Amino acid sequence: MRARPPTWLRRGLLRARRLVLPAVSLWRRSVQARVVITTMATSIVVIGVVGWLLLQGVADGLTNARLSVALSESRSGFSAAQQSLDVRAVSEAASGPDVLRTLVNDLAERSGSPPSYLVLLEGPITGGTDRGLEPTVVSSSGLVAESIPDDLAASVAAGDGPAYTFTRLSTETGEPESSAIVVGDLLTMPDGQQTYALYYTFSMADQEDTLALVRNALVYGGIALAVLSSGVAWLVTRQVVTPVRLARRIAERLADGRLEERMVVRGEDDIARLSVSFNKMAESLQRQIRQLEELSRLQHRFVSDVSHELRTPLTTVRMAADILHDARGELDPSLARSTELLQTELARFESLLADLLEISRFDAGAARLEVEPIDLVDLAERVCTQYEALAARHGVSLRVVADGPVPVEADVRRIERIVRNLVANAIHYSGSERVDVLVAQGTTSAAVAVRDYGAGLEPGQSQMVFNRFWRADPSRERSRGGTGLGLAIALEDAVLHNGWLQAWGEPGQGAQFRLTLPRRAGDDPQRSPLPLVPDVEGGALERRGAP
Template sequence: MTRRPVRRALTVWRRSIQARVVVSTMVLAALVVGVVGWLLLHQIADGLLDDHVAASQAEARNETTSALVRLSAATGGETDAAGQVAQLAESLVLRGDARGFQVAVTGPVGGSGPAAVGTRSTPGLDTQSVPRRLREEIESGAGFAWTFAPVRYLPETGQESAPAVVAGASLLLPADGSTYAVYYLFPMVEEAETLSVVQRALLTGGALLLVMVGGVTWLVTRQVVVPVRIARRVAERLASGRLQERMHVSGEDDLARLATSFNQMATSLQQQIRQLEELSRVQRRFVSDVSHELRTPLTTVRMAGDVLHEARDDFDPVTRRSAELLQTELDRFEVLLADLLEISRFDAGAAVLDLEDINLVDLAHRVVEAVRPVAEAHGTHLVVRAVGPCIAEVDPRRVERIVRNLVLNAIDHAEDREVVVQLARDDQAVALAVRDYGVGLARGEAAMVFNRFWRADPARARSSGGTGLGLAIALEDARLHGGWLQAWGEPGGGAQFRLTLPRRAGGALTRSPIPLVPPDASRRGRVAGARLGVAGTGGTP
């Protein structure tokens, strides 16, 4: 259940510039506010602490001086040490209650005096609040010392412990001449409350500041992002073919000038696209008309050529050779004319499929047997490899033409080596791959092999009588089926062409049963194929 909100949040983060800017600004603002607040809080705390320490030390020294004055004013003949200590402790406790600090009197210290009187302190005070290190320092003879420590109270008081400044001083008691220790505990309750108030104020102010920064950032980015979103929607409509779409221009700022430039670009693109469409229409019409018009004179020339070819044995050697060349070129010209007519049908969108269920393995064997004489003339051995039948709903004539073009192309470039036709299937698709081990394809040529009239090596003769349109027609046939036709190759390592078709007409393809880069390719060829070697229509290696 938690994955869906997380996925939505990640989608918004990836797609929304405004969300990224607002969140990034708030995060940076939070860091700045946090650092500034931390510094301010520490400065305030240090100031309060220094003031409290100074005031506590002054108060402790004053109380010690007052106690010494009162003790020196006592009658010299008084020998009741316990009573004198009790009177001293009582006066200090009363003064502490009035001024907000606690007192503890212990002694005698250092083993002086006839007997210890114990510890007298403010009622409810836990005398263990005085740190041992401070006790040892005072008992060792230090006249005055202080430290930080928590002041604790007895459970029955219900008071909570609090940080405090604990100061200690030693006093000489006239009654017995012994040294006693007086400890003053100054709780920092008010300072803690002040720091708490300051902390709450900083947190509240920081939160309000972050909200304000987020709101301002959202408003500012909205002024920039909204026109960009409008431009994106207009661009999407332009890409879908609605070339008349334009952006609304208001004002004279940079965004208005951007909208004006965008509209000018759209108008220019619209004009150029219309010119290209018109040129393409004229070109397609020209090819179609010329192809149809050439059929009549070609038929006449064909009839005359057939007569000459049949009577070639009665001619002299030169005339006989001319008749044979004429017949060969007429055959090639007829194939070229048929290919041009087929291309014109694809360009006009008039090509349709005549679907039926066939076994591509049988079709591949039929094509291989038909072209075997050509392969034997080139010293090329043809092999068909398939595991089980590969049934698919396709147009047999068009698929057979694709396979024939691929096999003849492989024979042309196999350089007297083996050509392997491999077939495979899965639940979604059937695939046929034609692998040769000849000259292969140079880097970048796999993206051009399906171009019309393109040749990898213009000086290389077409031994199979090709027209330069075979692979282009094969690509259009594959697209008409909703399939993929792709090429891979490496120089000196041969090439592989892969045809992938859905098993049912109209089915979607997401993978192919045969890898485009063959397993026997070199390591460099596999890397190049994974990066650049895929060309044709759709799919992945």
């Protein structure tokens, strides 16, 4: 088993997520925020690259200028020092410490005040061992020999001529180290036997201060430019995003049914023309929706009025048909057959009229639920009991497959009507020898599925079966004609319960209709406990009811 991360890591990740999620949400939802953040990031990158290039150019310029001055002054100093030694008499004292110190002081005085360079004399490099001379280091302003890099000292000692390098200066006074250019060369004493290394060190503190000043200016200027560019991006995008947001709010109001909402038109630019076009579209939609609403209202009223008006003559015709049907034994065989046909068609007409009235209630929004606790397993078994005789006549075996009681809160009349419709359709139209009614429950939902093993459905028919007055292949055998409204009413009943009614079918493999309901009225069922695409044997649920 994989070990869990430590508590401190989980807490850190949780805090990081809490900080990141708002930023991610803002990035995903706001165009203006994306433009401003992108502009700021791009500005920072561009300003950083340009600033770095400028800083490098300034640094190279300052360094080259200081190096040129250092080389020029050091060459002059080397020449003056060698001349000063050459004019001295050749004597043993000419290489003494006092002479060397005097030489260094004279050279240091030439640098001015404050000194532009420091001088250090070290040696003897050659010829001192034979005469027993001690190593001597003479410097100005407390410059220490450790400031001279070893590679420069080796190059000077090799006698390759003037050499220079960049280093960090340190003095005996303990002042902060600073960058410097060190130029070194050999001096030959008047006797020609001894050589000393003379170093000029040129401080670059002024150049570092200048470079720091330029760097600070670039940093502060870059920050100001990034902020200003972000502000400009915010102002520019606000001019575009504000009308778009207004259009979004107005579109939401239009979707909510407030069809009179319009955008305010200002100016003659592209945004203004967009507002004009949006308002024209809204007016066209309002006009068409009003027309459709009026047509729908007239249609609903027509269906409702016709259905109600047909009830009275239909009742009269039904009474007359009942009298004729009761007396059919005394009539001529052809007339008796006519009375039987009349009775059958009247029953079908009454069913159609009842379905039309129910559809008109759904269309008018007048359908209401009478919720009460019910057991879907008992309801399914009751429906199967009602259709046992019809199933026997068609050679169909009915069974209920469940795993115990399935309580829900629903309108028992409407749910029973859905299940009756599904079972009756499976018996009449599927051509199957077996029909299973599956009942199951989940955490938040319950489901009833009617499964047959007959002709099935053609591709695309699983959605069309719920259309009003739609019929499958007319060549399929039927023992009676339906109204074509049963599944449409069943779908409306399911939606009224905040549930789903779905169909699946494959040619030759049968079909399955699944009703999914919330266990508590008004809840979201979230997911169905039964799969829409069934197993051949209906799963491992316990079989209950009639075989």
